[in-house]
């Protein structure tokens with residue numbers, strides 16, 4: 523069944539949990555989609571897990587478009603949400619609408635996600651007015667890493683927790699259809715989830731959120747630079763890949779691969795004319 527923004531909005535009333543995973547390429551999008559997630563996020567985390575940057579700040583619109591196009595070609599039924607990269611919307615409401623439009627028009631995403639709370643209400647309103655669904659993202663917003671002074675849990679003090687509640691309400695009011703809550707205390711995420719009528723999608727925000735999202739490389743233990751506390755590794759594909767790569771190297775060196783079954787034949791008639 524096709525997932526749309528309506529699936530997301532309805533989940534809050536029917537109590538169905540929403541599942542999302544990130545994806546950045548065609549083959550993985552096909553696998554994730556066929557597993558039956560509700561949404562695929564083409565996250566700007568691609569800067570770290572695919573492109574090897576230290577953070578997400580260097581990711582460009584071209585990077586996002588390139589990967590979004592690959593994901594949407596592999597997807598059939600999931601709602602594809604594409605991240606707006608750093609400085610593609612912070613500069614002006616005009617830039618925000620134009621760049622959101624490119625992710626839909628060229629990238630073929632169904633919705634966009636942007637980081638930030640009430641300070642981006644006008645941006646969200648304008649994008650929604652252009653008929654582009656917006657997913658909000660508050661808490662640990664990696665594009666603000668330099669302001670936060672590192673990847674830290676957000677909303678621990680009374681003032682910070684109240685600001686996150688205000689931000690969630692402001693994004694709902696601006697027309698966002700869902701909000702990602704990243705790295706916030708579980709009890710605060712529960713309060714926010716109860717206060718708003720649109721679904722919350724948690725990552726490091728506890729089980730009371732309306733849905734969950736993980737970066738697929740984290741879930742499969744494919745990204746080994748660090749492992750956030752909130753990640754559960756469902757399989758160790760990283761080790762399986764390393765094993766397969768070294769078996770391949772050994773078999774080529776030992777003359778085991780390729781064997782007859784991997785070769786193409788030529789008729790003897792043609793062959794004898796070649797000598």
Ligand code: KIV
Nearest residue numbers: 544565566567702725
């Ligand atoms: O870029 C990303 O992958 C994200 C998720 C962690 C929510 O924003």
